[in-house]
Amino acid sequence: MTKIQEMPAVARGFISNLELNVPKHPAWTLPKPAGKRRVSIVSTAAISKRGDKPFSWLARDHRIINKSDRDLVMTHVAVEFDRSAWQQDLNVIFPIDRLNEMADDGEIGSVAEEHYSFMGAADPVTMEKSARQVASKMKIEGVDTVFLIPI
């Protein structure tokens, strides 16, 4: 397991200096039974549909990715993570085909029509407004379960 203290110097310094904001009383929502869950993916890989506005470097906003969208590009500001995997297979960071298969097999209830992407380099505190807008859209669509995947 990679521990922060064992990371190379530059990365260690960066990660150690991140500010962390934890709610005093974290919320806990009771999930629905597996077969009734409607799942939406939230990615912080800064992926978006080709032609969408690129993410700015500290973007607070989000992009919507439809269930059928596969022609995606990435405008994440950071370059420290591997991009060769998602170049080979979108599902390695955005497992939309896997979720569709699981819905077909009854492992989950259904897959949302809309999924969401944020810029993972930005401070989550600055994304609160956008995250709550996303939550509203999800609830209108009947989503009850959010699968969060970083890059």
Add this chain to the structure above:
Amino acid sequence: MCGLAHYFEEEGLATVLVGFVREQIEKMVPPRALFLDFPMGRGMGKPNDPDFQKRVIRSAFELLDKKIGPVLKNFPEVIPVRRGRMGYALPPELVLTKSDVGDIARVLSDVTNEIEELRPAYDKAVACRGRTTVGASELSIESFVPFIGEFLSGHVPQSPRKGLPAIPLLKLVVEDLEAYYTETRTHRDGIDDLELMGKWFWEETKAGHLLLLLEAVSVASENKILLQIVEMSLMAPRFWSEGPLPGTSAAGW
């Protein structure tokens, strides 16, 4: 990521996340989290391995069946990383300087030829996969080298893309150029090895050499944004290197 989980949970949505830095997850205590001992950029583990990907998803979704939380679980399978780094990093000694630039026309021509040589294999990769990630910049592949060449010559050109200034566009062009190479090579040679791909592109190709020259010119530039990009390791991959780029203030760290 953990912060977003708290917002969604407050909104009445049940969340489950996967993450790569366990200590970070422990501090942020999201309601349900699966720790992955994988390199970053590979949340579902392995490309083109649906069974592995589903094992990750199922393991994460099992946390939604827990009656109380927060819960944090380790995914049992490990994808090793090299020396504690979760992505490729340039060797710290591989640093070029402005004096290495030499004949710019020759440098650009070499990369243009290299791109052309790879073109049939790139086209096959795109046809086979049915998609490409190249194009975030919205510049044509033929435009990548001339655009980078402007910066190498020491001046910041007008951005050809409305609404996106030249320097943010440069970053996307650099990433598009790398994607063109790695998409080609992973498909042509059936390779899935992030260290090998990073080493090949950055240390062995003419395109990688061009970008290291661009880094050198940027370090020496009076343009603060260009300097900031290289200082913060946002152009060449030095985030996991043992120290910041020589000649920079390392202020970003």
